[in-house]
Structure formats: C-alpha cells, structure tokens
Amino acid sequence: AQSVAQPEDQVNVAEGNPLTVKCTYSVSGNPYLFWYVQYPNRGLQFLLKYITGDNLVKGSYGFEAEFNKSQTSFHLKKPSALVSDSALYFCAVNRDDKIIFGKGTRLHILP
C-alpha cells in the first residue's frame, strides 16, 4: 500500500497568493511526516517535520504544514508565494526503518 500520496503533479500559483501543496498518508500508528524541496539542479533540502505536539509546524523559507489526523493529511502551505518558491516538493513519511517519499509536486509560481 502506498504510504504517501501527493495527488497533484503540478500546482500553479500567482506570486503573492497563498499556496497549498497536498499530501495524504496511509501509515498506521503515529507517523513522522516530512516535507523536502528540490530546486533545479540541486539536491533535496529539508523544509519541516511533524513528530508530535502542535498540529501546525513551521519550517524554512516561511513554509508551514498542518497535520490533520482525521483526514490523514499533511498539506504544505505558505501565506504569500514567491517566484523563488518554484521547485519540486516531496512529502515523506517514516515506515519501518526508512523514509518513504511521495512522487513529488512541481510548484510553479507565476510572476
């Protein structure tokens, strides 16, 4: 069974508008959830993580994510998008002894 799903291959947002990149998970128990970003021709960079505690997690570059247990979601959000946020975003979850990644969502911020 797929552990992490990112339902959108691509998301387009106008600069200055709020953005949301969706992620749902299907891991039993209490998952640890992560978001990573990959800029063009660069390696994967950690953005934020949810382990326990507050459902709203704040991370790098003004991003935040909301853990919703009833909806098994962990959507990535930012109040005001920048063109420089354009990149490939991966949601990830721990399973067994490794980190499993979603297929990624390409975010385009339009000037």
Place this chain on the structure above:
Amino acid sequence: GAGVSQSPSNKVTEKGKDVELRCDPISGHTALYWYRQSLGQGLEFLIYFQGNSAPDKSGLPSDRFSAERTGGSVSTLTIQRTQQEDSAVYLCASSLDPEDTLSGNTIYFGEGSWLTVV
C-alpha cells in the same frame, strides 16, 4: 567533508555496460540510504545501510543492482548490464543513525549521480 558527496555527478554509459556510483556520507553518520529519482516516479527507496550491513534491500529493482559499504563510510551502488530504464538520478543520503532518522532528525542528501544509458 561538510555534506554528502556523490560521484560521478554525471555518467553516460552504453547499454549492457556496468556502472559504479559512489557515495561519501557525512562523517560519523552510520545510516546511509540510496534512492532513485526517475521522471514521474518520485523518489524510490533502493537500499539502506546501518554501518556496513544492509538490513533492508527491498527496494533494489533487480539482481543487476547491488550495493556495498565498507568501513562504515563510503558506499558503492553497482548496476550490471545497464538498461535504458536504469537512466535516472541516483541519490544518496545519510543520517546519524536510523533511530535518529525515524525520530525526526533529518537525513541529508547528496546532489545525486545522473545516469544516462544510451
């Protein structure tokens, strides 16, 4: 070094040839992971090492793929008799140990080895 180092950064090889991809993890990191990134496939887990042993090889796509790690440090991913479908970016990552990873501490990725099989 300061980060995870991978070599070669780019490799073009002919179908049927063997290739070796190298990963130098962050010093002191005992856990090492290999992932493959193909267009439209996201990041596929291949194998992970704890020290020199590989508790989980479940992601290796076929017996043409193998990996080893020596001295608890450098790891080599070998692909024998390469096929065009092996073309992808192969990413290596390391963390202090798997417990750290699963407790939420981050794993650190290299910039990848771009493999093209022609």
